[in-house]
Amino acid sequence: MKHPNASARLALVALPALALSACSQMGPAPAGGPTGVAKGAALQQCETLAASFRHDQTAIDSATVVASGTLRLGGHEHSRPLPQGAAPAQPTGGNPVAEHCLVKGAMHKRKGSDGRDYAIGFEMRLPKAWNGRFYYQGNGGLDGAVRPAEGALGGGPLTSALMQGFAVISSDAGHSGPQTPYFGLEAQSRLDYGYQAVAKLTPMAKALIATAYGKGPDRSYLGGCSNGGRHAMVEAARGQAYDGYLIGAPGYRLPNAALAQLWGAQQWAPLAVPGATTQHPLNPTAKIPDLSGAFTKAERKLVADALLAKCDALDGAKDGLVQATQACQTSFKLATDVPTCTGDRNGQCLSAAQKTVIANVFAGGRTTDGQAIYSAFPVDPGLVGDNWGLWKFANSVALDPLSVGTVFSVPPGMFDPLKVDISARLPMFSATNDVYRESGLSLMTPPGNDNPVNVAKLKDRGVKMVIYHGVADAIFSAEDTRQWMLRLDKAMGGKADSFVRFFPVPGMAHCSGGLSTDQFDLLSPLVKWVEQGQAPQAVVATARGVGNPGGANAEVPAEWAPNRSRPLCAYPTVATYKGSGNVEDAASFSRK
Template sequence: MKTFTTTPTRPLTLAAAMAALLAGCGTAPRALLLPQLAAATPATLQACSNLASSLALPDTRITSSELVAAGPITVQGNTTQAPAHCLVKGKMKERTGPVDGASYAIGFEMRLPQNWNGRFLHQANGGLDGSVVTALGAVSGAAPVAPGLVQGFAVLSSDAGHAAPTPFFGLDPQARLDYGYQAVGTLTPMAKNLIKSAYGKAPDRSYIAGCSNGGRHAMVAASRYAEQYDGVLAGNPGFSLPKAATAQLWKAQQYAKVSTPGANSQPDLSTAVTPAEFKLIGNQIVARCDALDGATDGQVNDVKACQTTFNLQTDVPSCTGARDGSCLTPAQKTVLASIFAGPKNSKGEALYPGTWFDPGVAGRNFAFWHFNAPATRDAGAVAFLFTTPPSTMEAFKATTGLQFAMNFSMETDYPKMFATSGPYAEPSWSYMTPPNAADLGTLKNRGAKMMVYHGVADGVFSPIDTANWMDRVQANHGGKADDFARLFLVPGMNHCSGGPAADQFDMLAPLVAWVEQGKAPDSVTANARGAGAKVVNAELPASWSANRTRPLCVYPKVARYNGTGDVESASSFSCK
């Protein structure tokens, strides 16, 4: 008989659980219906330098394994004191692509701490993958203060099956599938076997976490590999990535309508809305929506209420003369209203959700995704990864990224993400997205947990898309999804970090506490990165305390001021 447990040491049979539910007033906690997973137990590293010569794993070549002394590791300008650990590097599934003749493999590294907490962390990386970044386990919040390796996890990082962060691997059918989901499925059992060889036991608990495309990897794992992972942490997840990338090209077309020509006669998208004009919009959003959460503190927590309170047409001054940063032209307002609403086809059907008006629209990262990314990132991704069949190298190089964006048709090209062709037997929409994303039954039924966070001012992946997903999950699971999956919106935050936001937080430790101790996180405390922080956020308003903290609340709750107390302190706010 399958057993359920309320604690790791007190088994509760299914019959007893049902009796408890029926006893008394019948108000037993819903959590009794779900298994409680036992906590991981620590172990000490037993093998390292000999792993390369002694370990035999299917389709795997260990290229090096060496001990690394405790000391600093710097990743993207953020230095962390890492514990002593074993660094293992290798490759899986080495092959030659049948279409382009290029060499392919799933490259990886693992960092195995000397003093291990018994847990495995799959660090899902962002962007187009294509490089094995340091397996530090920095998987949540900006300039994380407690990455997974520091917390004692054995951490895996990979390139997801191709060796360069460019989209041209989309010519190879298998590389497409590896990027979409199969690399995770291939790496997971290998990593667990390697951990067993290094410590003498397999991991007690396994987690997968990442932001952006890493958040997408995590979302896909929650659907495809729920039996393999006990905890899933997905940040700013691009789980509808093909649609989001095509929406980026559509945005470029809209901004081109109010852009001035650049030196090459192509539209200079950055002239469509200047930094001063985005700052104006952000300031007007604050003016209208700041007090909706009960505190006038330069921060908008009640983002949904703000969407009906703030009106772009009437709350932002209209230009009667030249543009000088103090107004917007009617044409600019028309374009911005369309972009924030999201793309539609000629039938009026929504093709991808828009985004919310939030003070974070003034963030530099927001502008990057609107003006720079369509030509430099999204054009290539759409051409080679999200269009079937993919573009040829010759055709793509015959134009520019911006020209590709300008020529992209939401009527005839957009549907190609759902197409198959010859060796490309699986559509990009299928291999990139979680199958039936609203059904987390497998994850739920085995006692696993999922936490998702999303910056409200994400310039590329719609936070509305993620909120709508959470609504569907709740509906699909009878309004009880909070028992195993929770979403946290981060006001002001751009894509994974940045913007006028308290964007430094650790969601990995709360996820572990939820999975292994049953402590469901009602909120997560986030810090602003003001003066004195390890990596200072230069976009914080001058009126904020450098040490501002805020509670990030479980969607759809909002952090509201209690009416008394320091407005710079999370303790003065409650999730309601």
């Protein structure tokens, strides 16, 4: 399933200096050494913070004690946009969170150039039993709402940064209200969303912690998935104010990914059912073109089954999960491994036109003069999942046009996503004018993508990064993240794994879900790496079948054990079946 020019991107490429060490829980201490274990402190004040805390351009609206069990870790998705006008839901069910102090406030209140009121809204949760660490929770989508500052980890999480004793902050990144990107028409609001809100909130949060506990944090961590992962990757390149970064499905080239979605929508449209519409994903009263008929659920299952037939056993076990991702990219051939229709489409074959479009969409799209729009995507059976279809067929015409038109382009302006000139739109991401003095690419992406030397500077002071990405992610490509890792490794002379580890998650959709074992904790290994020098090589990831206390994943196949577990291995190691033992148990797998 490859564009003619995508072979190099999809070929099996191993980091030359990353040793294929055993997929064991921890590896040896890296060069540079740990930074020292954080030490906790007692919470000295809570309700009085509203009056006692002072920081430039900061207003504390309230500070209240939250009793143990009042907040429960509910596993809601931080990467998912909220419906118009909706407020973030307080979690219900799940594990109870211990007593903590909830502080709400705002920074940099101002009147925008559009006459609207703006501020960087935030909340901080300060645990009574504090571990001496600070966690900045990067939120997903277009931000715009202060989500509960839990520091949730993995799909349907059983733990979180807050539950582990971190002080956690969450923000709206400088704009609030209905989850739409019209804030992007206001120049400063664009900049806050891109990177300045994190830069402004970070010193304030550390000062608030110092006031509440009588000491500042010994170690600081920044994490998030999707746009939250982008926030983390951008701060790692720009501000470098943290000791550890937990980066999930990073949309570090978000403008390019969104434009590739528009390009894909135009490819799907001629194959879709003419005139078909569906409900807007964020506005229940609005309709959008329904593109799902271009590649139906049955046809996606046909391709997923073909992928499993070709690639499932590459990791030693035929278990409905392709863990040898890179090997599969060279083994699977869409043109020959899936039947081509000789008559009408019937769900048991793909038309020649479909095969061309699918291959081109997976290649990331190109302008009319051959310039790549975005990265190639790895093929994975998770394409049969509902989240994959939502991003490709609905969000591509409902969400991506808004962000491309109002946040990333100079000058901004709306358009018909199925008619816009994609080739003319791409240069607008690099443009500036007297109003928008920083381009969309500059404010949204980490400096030095092609040669990430800025991130390389983190190594010298013991900073660590752990990155995870669902292989079946339909909006941000796991291949794009892998290529970033390769570029970093080249810039580091083959020593990227001394401070960065990348964990692909087979079958996982965008941030969570899919045909996957998506419940895992990578924060604890990151802390051990930063503070004790123990480099993570693998963690145990589990499926969220029926009865999972963190919330069930409806797409876990019925033939899997509901608590199936697998080693989640650092690239380029692959979890491989030992040849004996329970195929549902991670203990039956080792590296290859």
